[in-house]
């Protein structure tokens with residue numbers, strides 16, 4: 001098994017005698033000079049947890065973080081990467097057997113949490129070969145035209161997709177050409193409705209539902225304006241700026257609602273199969289066994305007994321998180337922002353744009369590990385911190401869990417599992433380029449079902465333009 005090339009320096013940050021530790025300490029002491037301690041008493045428990053796990057120095061202590069991989073001897077190699085290790089016994093949970101017939105390794109389990117009803121964890125549910133396929137699919141097929149990405153608003157991306165173009169550059173088949181901005185840099189500033197490059201920003205939106213569906217659909221959804229301050233950049237410099245790619249129904253970031261007038265993008269069949277397999281493998285009668293789902297299921301009775309057959313994913317997002325700033329050289333103001341020591345995170349939010357507020361949202365982690373926080377209906381509920389590793393599946397279902405605040409405050413550096421490393425049979429297939437990218441990346445594929453079973457959206461969905 002080849003040795004990891006970056007995990008050494010990442011794990012050094014835990015060793016007080018190492019230069020990585022000393023450097024981080026120096027940076028930390030410098031940052032204290034500008035610290036405003038006054039804000040601390042105002043932090044909600046969710047905010048305080050985000051701050052705790054974001055800290056660069058000292059590196060956050062994971063002894064209170066649930067890490068179910070520590071219970072699985074076959075994942076020892078993965079856990080040793082980067083020196084990040086949580087514990088298997090930090091919270092109350094119940095283990096339930098998977099229903100799936102086709103699984104060969106019968107030791108895989110589902111975990112449910114009495115304090116967060118509807119949350120289901122399926123550690124290592126996705127086999128390594130499938131993780132590799134999904135990772136390729138996310139970059140080569142999903143993050144390209146006609147699917148929208150965060151970069152489309154501001155740049156005229158290569159028709160074949162940014163990642164496919166990058167592979168050509170790496171193979172020496174194409175120049176590392178500049179990608180042109182959409183807006184003219186000399187033009188007058190226009191109002192920017194789109195997210196600027198950088199971490200995703202999430203605003204509170206009105207929860208969607210059957211009652212307000214027509215009103216929300218009719219709300220104007222203006223196309224975002226390209227930023228006039230964006231400059232042309234080579235393909236290789238844009239790749240680390242990729243933050244998300246849309247799946248299925250088109251999500252409108254300005255209103256934080258779906259724009260149904262754009263029609264539904266197709267969802268890859270393999271992705272659908274994997275997501276349905278995850279939902280079908282859960283014994284839902286055991287998840288909601290004691291009748292306490294922690295909330296109101298709305299007009300209908302609880303419908304978890306239909307999920308095994310009726311779950312039909314139709315929308316979602318691929319999130320790309322970078323653990324480190326990119327290192328390209330042009331020093332325009334936009335690039336300066338990117339060269340900060342900050343890494344990508346996802347702040348506390350609730351996904352409430354789906355008309356169906358209870359059906360499973362299935363989320364798969366690939367690449368580097370992360371700390372995932374899940375709390376309750378407000379930020380005042382102390383969140384549960386969980387290490388999510390590559391191949392882990394999180395299902396958020398039922399009224400309490402689907403409306404729970406959650407977020408990703410930290411990607412754990414140096415945690416790329418051994419099965420993503422280039423093997424001799426990968427020589428011909430560009431895997432090395434994928435491996436290099438993944439060393440500092442976490443990919444999350446997050447898929448939902450927008451409409452509840454039996455809900456017939458009007459055939460003519462009002463046009464938003």
Ligand SMILES: O=C(O)CCC(=O)C(=O)O
Pocket residue numbers: 317319346351363372406407408444446
């Ligand atoms: O990256 C993750 O694990 C969570 C992503 C998420 O919550 C979202 O996309 O809404």
Ligand SMILES: [Fe+2]
Pocket residue numbers: 349350351406
């Ligand atoms: Fe979310």
